[in-house]
Amino acid sequence: MIQPDTITGEVIEGQLAALMFLVAGRQFAVDLGRVQHILEYRRPTRTPRRPPFVEGIIHHKNRFLPVLNLRKRLGVEEEGPANPAILLMVGTGRDPVLALVVDRVLRVLSLPGDRWMAPPPRMFGIRAEFIRGVANDGGRPVVWVDDAKLLTSPEPIGLLA
C-alpha cells in the first residue's frame, strides 16, 4: 500500500494538487484530496450482473470495495498492463470508498489554478462535462477528470486513439 504523499511531486500551498496517472497512454489526473491510498492490483471477486466497467469487489482493511476499471469506463478495448495500480478514492452515492484501476500512477502535480485551462468541448473523446481542467505537463496534456461524474454517468465514452 502506498500513501499518496510518498509519490514524487510537491504539493505547494495555494496550488491545486492532483494525482497524475496513465490510461491507454494518456495522462489523466484526479483531485489528490480524493485519493486515500494507492494499492498494488489484486484480482477482485466477480459479482453478478455488474456494470461493464466494474470488475468486482475487493476486501481492504475490513471494508468491501467495488473495483472500477477506468480503461473500460473510457471504452478502451485493448487489455491493460499486467500490473496496474488501484487508487482508493472517496466514493460517490452509497459507496463511501471505491477502488479505481489505472494503468500506472505517475506523480503528484501541483499547479496554480490559472495553469488549469477550461477544457474544449471534447478532449481525447471525453466530453467537457466530465473534465475539470486541462494542463500542460512538459509538452503533454494532462486531463483532470471529474471522477464523481465520470464514474456515475451511464453515458458511454470512447477514448480516441
Added chain:
Amino acid sequence: MQFLGPATRRNRQPQATAPTESFLLFRVGEETYGMGLQGIREVIEPRESAAIVPMGFQVCMVLPHRGQRLPVIRMRALFDVSPDETSATARVLVIREGHRTVGLLVDEVLSVAEVDPQRICPLPAMATLLDPALFRGVVARQDRLLVVMNERGLAEFEEVGAFYAGGV
C-alpha cells in the same frame, strides 16, 4: 506448588467463540455463493425435460415437485452467466420463505461452511445492477470473498411474485 498469576489465569480461560451460522456453498458459473442452510428445505436434481417456461419469463421456469408446481429461478440467467445451459452437476435448492416455496437452479452444490453472521457486510452498491434485496451481503472467508444470497429477496423476485399471483 505452581503459582498461577493473573496473566496465566487469563490465558487459561476459555476464549469466547463468536456464534456461527451454517451456509450452503454453491457455484454459479465460476463464482461461489452462499445461502443460509436453515432456509433450504431440500436439494433435488432438476428434471428439465418436465420444465415449463411461462410466457414472458426471462429467468424463471416451473418444475413439477411433489405434486405441486415449483417456480425455479435459473441462477445463471439471473446472473447473466453464459452460456445459459444446465450442467450435469446442477441442482435445485428448494427454499421456503413465508408462504412461498422457490427453487434455485445452481451449477453445483459444493459444501457447508460456518460463518459468523456478524461479519456479513452489505454488498457495495456499484458491484451489481441487480436488486440489492437479492443479497444478504458479502463476507471474507479464508482469503476469499463470499457473496451471500437473501432467501426473502429471492422469494420476492418479480417473476416468482407473478407466479404466485396466479398470472402464470
